[in-house]
Amino acid sequence: MEKTTVQDVNVVSTSALVSPNSLAEESPITQEIAEHVVHGRDQVKAIMDGTDPRLLMIVGPCSIHDETAALEYAERLAALSAKVSGRIMVVMRVYFEKPRTTVGWKGFVYDPNLDDTFDIGSGLSRARALLTRLGDMGVYAATEFLDPIVPQYLADLVTWAAIGARTIESQTHRQMASGLSMPVGFKNSTDGAVQPAVDAMVSARSPHAFLGIDHSGQTCIVQTKGNPLGHLVLRGGNTGSNFSAEAIALAAARLEKADARPQILVDCSHGNSDKDYAKQAIAFRDAVEQRAAGTTNMIGCMMESHLNPGKQALSGDTSKLEYGVSITDACIGWDETDSLLTWAYDTMGK
Numbered sequence: 232m233e234k235t236t237v238q239d240v241n242v243v244s245t246s247a248l249v250s251p252n253s254l255a256e257e258s259p260i261t262q263e264i265a266e267h268v269v270h271g272r273d274q275v276k277a278i279m280d281g282t283d284p285r286l287l288m289i290v291g292p293c294s295i296h297d298e299t300a301a302l303e304y305a306e307r308l309a310a311l312s313a314k315v316s317g318r319i320m321v322v323m324r325v326y327f328e329k330p331r332t333t334v335g336w337k338g339f340v341y342d343p344n345l346d347d348t349f350d351i352g353s354g355l356s357r358a359r360a361l362l363t364r365l366g367d368m369g370v371y372a373a374t375e376f377l378d379p380i381v382p383q384y385l386a387d388l389v390t391w392a393a394i395g396a397r398t399i400e401s402q403t404h405r406q407m408a409s410g411l412s413m414p415v416g417f418k419n420s421t422d423g424a425v426q427p428a429v430d431a432m433v434s435a436r437s438p439h440a441f442l443g444i445d446h447s448g449q450t451c452i453v454q455t456k457g458n459p460l461g462h463l464v465l466r467g468g469n470t471g472s473n474f475s476a477e478a479i480a481l482a483a484a485r486l487e488k489a490d491a492r493p494q495i496l497v498d499c500s501h502g503n504s505d506k507d508y509a510k511q512a513i514a515f516r517d518a519v520e521q522r523a524a525g526t527t528n529m530i531g532c533m534m535e536s537h538l539n540p541g542k543q544a545l546s547g548d549t550s551k552l553e554y555g556v557s558i559t560d561a562c563i564g565w566d567e568t569d570s571l572l573t574w575a576y577d578t579m580g581k
Contacts, residue, residue: 251448285318290572291308328341372388392416394418414462416463425465518532541561
């Protein structure tokens with residue numbers, strides 16, 4: 232009888248991946264870096280709890296695609312962070328995974344060579360190596376976790392994590408967040424709805440059991456106790472912005488009704504800038520002024536920022552890419568970043 236194919240009909244190939252333990256041996260986390268990461272997480276928690284009066288600012292490239300540019304940005308950010316540290320805690324966006332509405336470059340982990348070769352093993356290795364370099368520099372790292380396997384490779388080096396607007400309704404991502412060791416920001420959905428993010432926070436603070444991998448790369452059952460450090464991130468939506476005092480008050484009411492943490496961080500990009508990077512400053516200044524006026528549950532902002540402003544298209548010839556310019560969402564440049572964070576420092580001191 233003719234054999235009928237019933238599985239892997241659309242699978243081209245599979246290949247083994249290095250285990251998280253093996254990758255950690257390649258780029259080990261030192262005791263100094265581990266203490267740095269934990270100290271960063273503790274500071275974020277203190278800001279969320281209100282025992283640290285500073286603002287939390289998460290700034291950096293929309294996505295990482297060039298380690299050299301990322302390290303130069305980190306050097307500048309470390310110096311600026313030291314200058315404003317009395318009133319602002321700065322964490323660098325170090326995003327290696329990019330959720331796509333349809334198709335497109337999925338991020339450094341998946342295609343680090345920018346050529347559709349999808350060398351994921353190299354992507355994970357280079358991403359971890361970059362995170363260890365940032366730890367050595369004293370820079371705190373923030374990232375969005377998209378694939379639930381990736382945290383096993385990188386999460387020990389991350390201070391703050393996000394669950395994105397496209398995945399907050401996913402049970403897989405809520406379960407994953409329940410086991411993460413750092414504070415997690417849940418973004419409102421792409422249509423601007425806040426309730427799915429609130430529901431995600433409630434889910435992620437609860438215990439879960441799900442399928443995953445351990446540090447040896449073995450498929451296993453993961454049981455979590457829940458993550459109590461989830462908070463809301465307002466990023467606007469297709470219907471417009473949601474950084475105004477009225478929008479923050481409405482979001483706070485939803486959080487209170489769900490008995491969820493009241494802290495809110497404003498993402499100044501996406502719907503809050505009408506997808507125009509030059510308008511991020513409007514949301515940023517408004518949010519900071521709200522906090523300075525006494526809106527204590529507004530704990531900070533996120534901005535997409537790079538060495539140079541704007542964005543560029545990713546084509547087949549990577550040699551033609553402009554240095555320090557985003558290949559995903561458009562970013563503000565370094566000079567504006569420095570100016571805005573310095574302004575926020577001054578404003579918080581009034």
